[in-house]
Amino acid sequence: MPQRPNRSAAVRRLDAARAGDPGHAARIAGMPALTVALVALAFALVWFGTLGVRHLLGPDEGRYAEIAREMLSTGDWVTIRYNALKYFEKPPFHMWVTALSYALFGVGEWQARLCVALAGMAGLGMSMLAAARWFGARAGLLTGLVLASAPMWNVAAHFNTLDMTLSGVMACVLACMLVAQHPGTTPAARRNWMLACWAAMGVAVLTKGLIGLALPGLVLVSYTCVTRDLALWRRLHVPAGIVVMLLVAVPWYWLVARRNPEFLRFFFIHEHWQRYTSTVHARKGALWYFVPLVIGGFLPWLGLVPGMVRAVRQRAGVADASSSRPFQPALMAALWAASIFVFFSLSGSKLPGYILPVFPALGMLAGAALVQTGERAWRRQLRAMLVVGAIGLLASPYVATLDSNNTPNALYRAYAVWAALAFALVMLSAVAGLWLQRRHGPMASITAYAFGMLLAFSTALLGHETIGRSASGIDMVAPIARVLEPGMPLYGVGMLDHTLPFYLHHPLTMVARADELTFGTEQEPQKWLPTVDAFIDAWLHGPRAVALLSPQTFAELSARVPMHVVARDWRRVAVANFPIAGAR
Structure with missing residues (x-):
């Protein structure tokens, strides 16, 4: 009876042969580079290709689109105006980018949303980079899939609001800081990454004010209190970083205050202190206001929460176990999400978009957890979403019964069809994920599932045009x-x-x-x-x-x-x- 060949030796010979194949050498995290490129192209086409399909909605989309149009029309890029009146509620970065988009591509809807789409993609890309640096290349790819298909992130990246621009910039702040703190980073590279981090904070201050500095500061203080790692502060290049941040942020504040003496009091007292400490803006919300938003905004990946907690507890990514206080990237990401969540939950002013900055940190933790997720656990996640999709599909006729003073029932009836289609796509994505897991393994399953979720929530958003057209x-x-x-x-x-x-x-x-x-x-x-x-x-x-x-x-x-x-x-x-x- 002939002997069966040694399978391990055969696999090693096959791998060696493939390694000599130039086509096989072009791989990213174990996947063919061409496959990765095609997947990225498909996501990008959905991400950017749907920007101009819907008409603008009020108040935010129309407001910031018009401010940028007036900025370009008047040529005044310092004193922000809305309907020709001074409007100092927000700094200008988002409007600058939008006005530049108009200058390059003309005035239109997709041009008005280009800033948020780019911010969402930049935050996604930088989060992938940081996750790959600390948790491995596969975790980096998975982070991108998670964040692109998280409903709150991908939907917000298609609404012309400052919250998404700020969140994309804040994701860059977190990612630059994480990359800078990796033990394999050279001193020169660490300095450059930290200066990029401080520059991103300057852009955040130019996007929504002091919150761009307060939130990273809160997270760093929280991390220090938990780990007692005071040495981290010596690696932040604070003096040079503050100079960079001020060079980015201060010129506009100085110019606008010089031209408009009334700016400083209104902006910093009314729009910062009173907004956070009081209900002067009539945006009340219970302490748990953001809980359903985080749950719904991260719905396709909620099954990963136990694995994300384990990643934090087991100090995922820690490379220097001999150090008494090594930098813990998973803990930093968790504290980033938790600190920002608590900060806005305690605020007297609440809007859904405020919670967006937590999602890149959740995406990185989910990417680290997915690498360690077994096939059985992943199947449970897919089956759970299959049930969620089925419940949503059965409940979608309820949308057709809604009516309100602002939206007639006829518009809800039209939107009910789109809601049903979106939930059908959720179910189809889960089924595709189950089928691909059995035949092609977890990476194919996760990729198809993530792309299906992006399509599902994009469909729900595009269908809103049945309501949004008349509203516009x-x-x-x-x-x-x-x-x-x-x-x-x-x-x-x-x-x-x-x-x-x-x-x-x-x-x-x-x-x-x-x-x-x-x-x-x-x-x-x-x-x-x-x-x-x-x-x-x-x-x-x-x-x-x-x-x-x-x-x-x-x-x-x-x-x-x-x-x-x-x-x-x-x-x-x-x-x-x-x-x-x-x-x-």
Whole structure:
């Protein structure tokens, strides 16, 4: 009976033969480089290819799109203006990038969202780099798959808000610091990585103010208290780093304060101290406000939480076990997520986007945990998501029963179809993951599952256009543009419309209610009409003009003054103070 060949020896010979094959040599974390490139291309196409499919929503998307448009139009990149009024609630970095996007590619929806998409991708890429440095190349790839398919991260990267830009920059802060602290990093490289970290903090300060410095500082203090590793502070290059951060952040603050003396008090007292310590901004939330957001935002990977905890407890990635206090990257990532979560949970002002900076840290921990996850545990995760998808699919008809003052039931009925399709894709992704695990192993399974989740949540987001189109007012743009001439007043009577000014390329003049432009109207009172009587006088005796009103306000005022309807939808009416040719 012939002897069976020694399998181990055969495998070694096969590996040696493959090692001599140039095609086999091009591998990343054990995967063919071509496969990795194709997967990255597929993710990038979905990530960037969907930016312009939806119309902009208010308030954030329209607001920041219009601020950047006015910045580019006026050429003033220092004094931020919204509807031609001073607007000092936020620093300019996000608007700078958006205005640059307009300058390069024209004014449009995908150009307005390009900043957040790039920030999300930059945060993802830097998180992959840090995870690969500490936990291995495979963990780096897995970190990217986790973060790209985490609903909160990929959805936020397609909404034009400052929260995503800040979170992408903060992910770079964390990643640069982690790479700098690796024991294999040379002193020169450590210095350069830490200076990059400090520069990123400067950009964060230019994006949302002192929070860009406060959050990393809080995390470092928390880490020091837990580990008692004071030596870490000597490796942060603090003096040089502070200089770099100030060089990045201070010039704009100095210029804007010099041109606008009222800036400092409003920005630092009202927009920082009062926002955090009080409910002056009417953004209340319970102590557990962010709990469902983190759970839902990390839903496809919740089964990894036990493994993520083990990675922290077992000091994953620690290379120098002989040191009494080695740097612990998993603990740093965990404290980053926990400290930021607690910080915003205690705040008197809460919005969903505030919690976004925790997700890159969770992604890195999940990447480290996935490397150690067994096949049985991974199957449990896939089966759990199969159940979640099935429950969501069965519950999706409930969406068709919703109705509200802001969104008619007919729009919810249209969106219910998209919700069902999204949950069907969740189920299909889990099934594909189970099938691929049996035939091609865990990496193929995880990759397909992650891509399927990205498709599922992208589908849910794209389907929101059934609601968002009418909310944006885009169908009113053409008829208004036919009568609205350059320089003609466009009044917002008792309402601040956040999207039409962007689409019309024409700022609003506020009437009676300043809304969030109160500070601007106080600084430049000549640029608004504080009462309805002042509006009526301007409407009757002033130049030709167009006004936007709510249906209720239109019903009240049209009985007092002549108003010629230009266009209307279920939430706003556009009128002119002059007859319109061809109107009935």
